[in-house]
Amino acid sequence: MPGSTAHRNTTTRDRHRAAIRRGKPPCALCGEDIDYTLPHLDPGQFVVDHIIPLARGGSDELDNKQPAHRECNRLKSDKTDAEMAKAAQQAGPRVFVTDRTW
Template sequence: MARKRSDTLRKRHRTLIARGHPPCAICHQPIDYTIPYPDPDSFVVDHKTPFAHGGKDTLDNKQPAHNRCNRVKSDRLEQPELRQHYTNRTW
C-alpha cells in the first residue's frame, strides 16, 4: 500500500533543504537550483534511508541531490559509486 504524503510538508522540506544551496549529498558536486525538474542536473530531495527500508518522511531523513544521482542511488541504503565519464570526442 502506498504511503500518503503531505504536499505541504514536502514543499516545506524542499525549501528548508535548498536553503543555502548545499551541494549534492551523493556526488558532492554543486547543484544548479534554477534547473527545472526532470532535468538530470535538477534539485531533488533524497531519502537517506529509503521507504523500502523503513525510512520516514521526516526532515532529518532527507538530503539534497541531483535528479540523476538520486535515480542511481534508487532504494539502496549505501551511497552508489558514481562514475565520471570523460571523453576527448568532439561532435
C-alpha cells in the same frame, strides 16, 4: 506491507524542500554543486533524496532527507548510502579504453 508506500503530505514536502534549498548545499550523493534554477526533469535538477529510502522503512521527516541531483537520486534508487558506498568500493576504479589497435 510489501509494495506499499508512505503517504506524503504535500505541504510538509514543500516545506522540507524549501528548508533544504535555502542553504543551497551540494548533492549529498556525488558532492558536486547543484544548480537550483534548472527546469523540471533536467538530470542536474535539485530533488530531495531519502537517506533511508521509504521503501526500506525510512521516515518522511526532514532529518531523513538530503539534497541530490535528479540523476544521482535515480541511480541510488532504493539503496542506502552505505550500500552505495559498498557497491562503489567493490567496483574498484573505472578503466577507460583510450587507445585501440585494430
